Amino acid sequence: MSTLASNLKNLSSAEEFMDYFGIAYEQHVLNVNRLHILKRFHDYVSRRPGLDALCDDEMRAAYHECLLKAYEDFVRSDALTEKVFKVLQKAAGIHPVKIQRLNA
Template identity: 55%
Template structure:
């Protein structure tokens, strides 16, 4: 791989171990074995957040090595569940949903759910001509 450009070498790498070895980063095989996809995804995320990368290969290689080292260290100090790199880890977090008051109805066992009353109406379904059939009218 020494005769390849940085971009060519990155295209050939696939396993987390290969990336770490290419950039000369020492690693614990057990940590990588458990977190390999998380490390690579975090590395990808860090590259995306880095903004404009140097055009010259040597400085860009140094940036990539630093970002990969940081991604690896994230999982040495923590774990996948805490780091939540992938969307699946966010699926069971509390979700916030707004339900307008007009959409809340009570449905007694088997009874049809009546539509919410129109503005100013009582909900009986009759027009505003005064012939209300509900107990509210």
């Protein structure tokens, strides 16, 4: 296990993630959007190709970029607009369909 992966396993709060990656934040943004920010961070990391091939320093920089982008999404917007969680997507009429369920 890489040092980065080991360190990330010890983080539990949004503040800990922000501090670990050295990202300045406004407490009121985290208070209102912490779960949305961490979920969006996870989504950005999951969609980023080639992370496994990076060394720890490069991976840390990539994770920093993903977390910063996730945080900035909620500085400029809000949870209802961003619709990170399925319950908010469904409330807006967004119903993701898995490609396996589509008939050719």
